[in-house]
Amino acid sequence: MNISTLKSFFHEELSGMYPDSEIESFYHILTEFKLKMSRIDKALNPTKSITEQEKTYFTRAIELLKKETPVQYITKETEFYSLPFEVNENVLIPRPETEELVDWIIQSSNKSTPLKILDIGTGSGCIAISLAKNLPSAQVIAIDVSELALMVAEKNAKHNHVTIKFTKQDILSTEKFIENFDIIVSNPPYVRELEKEEIKKNVLEYEPHTALFVDDNNALVFYKKIADLAFTHLTENGKLFFEINQYLGQQTLDMLREKGFKKNKLKKDIFGNDRMILSQK
Known part of the structure; x- marks a missing residue:
């Protein structure tokens, strides 16, 4: 052949x-x-x-x-924001929409300013590592509930030559952080059970469900918790960035306003879907 x-x-x-x-x-x-x-x-x-x-x-x-195994799980690698990442069944395969979120953060930041950044639910580490690579003056901390995901993220950080502090932490049971941050970012689970029929088999049967799905009746559970923590632990002029469920843009904005965030910007992705939010107090 x-x-x-x-x-x-x-x-x-x-x-x-x-x-x-x-x-x-x-x-x-x-x-x-x-x-x-x-x-x-x-x-x-x-x-x-x-x-x-x-x-x-x-x-x-x-x-x-x-x-219908994802091709990225066959090669065990993918590219995100022009950087190489290892992926396996313990982490989500990074999406182009998340690259847009990362780009928004980078374009909204001064590369020479020392920033303290927290990435919540880091998975493969794609957000945290891309930010650390492109904002060299930043100190980046990343947390995830999955030890197996953190092992992948640590490998990716080493491979991309960036220093990130990774910690195993369940955000839903976190009462407070030990420090404040200039930027808090999260792409938490946001797909409702009722939306499963829209999900392709190669995602549904292979990618980790704990990183994807939330209960239909409590779809904003992660956003509410992170918003509460961010309101207390963002520095003055600090920024909260979310990737969101495209169907829940208005509900997420309303929730953030209720939590006390006065400046909120909803942004569409390249496919025209409501996909990310920037909030400030």
Whole structure:
């Protein structure tokens, strides 16, 4: 088998399950990962042979794709805000919308100002690490309830050459923080059980549910708790950033106003959905 027939093999095996464009994407992601060949390399060397071991790897990867395993869990890596991240079944796969949140924070901050930043529910560490990388004067602390997630985040911080203090902490049982922060950011669980039918199988069956779902009757549970803590522990002119449920933008704004936040800005993502909020006292 060579590069050209491998590409055909991907399309033959996955046709009908995924759009051609997505199959093409899987092919490029997996061949770049396994063979270390860029798109140009593959285009210039279509007759380059692959070994039996490599063929076995791609056959196994295709079988996993047929089960709708996220391709990022097959390669165990992804890119976020132009940085490399390890991911596995203990953390959510970072989304483009979250990159927009990170960019908003960076654009709203002075890179030379020493800032103290808290990331609540850090998961893979994508938010905390991207901020630490792009705001070099900042001190970043990140918390998560999952020890397994924190292990992934610590690896990612080391790989990206940033220093972050990671702590295991359940935000819902936290009464207070031991210090104040200039920026508090969180992308907490916000998908309601009633929205499960909108979720693709590759998310529903593989990504950690504790990082995704909340009870229908208490959808803002994390936002309310974090807002209370932030109101007490933000510095003067401090900022609270949230990624939010696209259907609960107004409810989240109303809750933040009730909690005492007077300046609130709701922002849409690139898909036109209500997706993030910046609040100040």
